[in-house]
Amino acid sequence: MTNQEKYNKAFMTALEITEGQLSGLKYQEIEAWDSVGHMGLVAALEDAFDIMMDTDDIIDLSSYEKGMEILSREEYGIVF
């Protein structure tokens, strides 16, 4: 599974959405992505990539695209 596939799967599983809903998806735009859903999403991403996200990055994770930007940083080193 590619990193992109892992990333998408984490979103789809944690938020119970389809692949077609991913692009442009923003925090609190859908009912499932509330603050509780957010922590579930973070857990799914951490499990998928064997990382622990910093609190600042968890707060900063405001959209599907922003998440990829954060995980691409040197400290996580995920290549999409």
Place this chain on the structure above:
Amino acid sequence: MGLLDGKVCLVTGASRGIGAATARRFAEEGAVVYANVRRPKNLDAYFEELSVHCPGTAKALYFDVREGDAAKQAVMEIRREQGRLDVLVNNAGVMKDAVIGMVSAGLVREMYDTNLWGGVNMLQLASKLMMRQGSGSIINLCSIVGMEGNAGQTAYSASKGAVAAMTKTAAKELAPYGIRVNAVAPGMIDTDMYRSIGEERMRAQIAKIGLGRLGTPEEVADAVLFLAADLSRYVTGEILGVNGGASI
């Protein structure tokens, strides 16, 4: 059969006093103990010896609870080795006294940085693992002075009062995930930290203890054990005083 058989436990501030007694007590009850110490010291041999003489195991983890990255790496190490974390004991703390006119901003920050922020940092990291497994017990070390106040301890007592408030809030927020959060509030306990107040103040304070003596770190560790084990499975958001009937 131990009370913590196979439970993975992290005890912060475990080099001496209440933290060391708690790490030992947990290992005696069959736990897999990760004993945090701030400065790298050669405590590996001490904890290895615990593993030999107790049903459980103990291992030193050297990091500062205030430092986000170091604490994160430590929790990741536990996750990689054990896949779970069942118990966190937030014991690491500092105590410095000053009368009100001599309380500096630096002193307040120092007390809050370790006693509150260090605990919140560990709570965040530990609860992330515990949420996934749907269970866990977190025990914060408060103090009798955080509940009742004490002359000369404005900064310290405020930081410990904040730990009590944090405990109650975290208990409410984490209960839906099956995570219990409680605190132990020791009174006058015979530790190096307590003895730093001096002989004269110690004598005056012991006179105010109902049971007429200082408590021991082991007696506090027994209370922490109760909150860590399933014996307290329906207890959350509580501050358990361990003070021999002291008034201050």
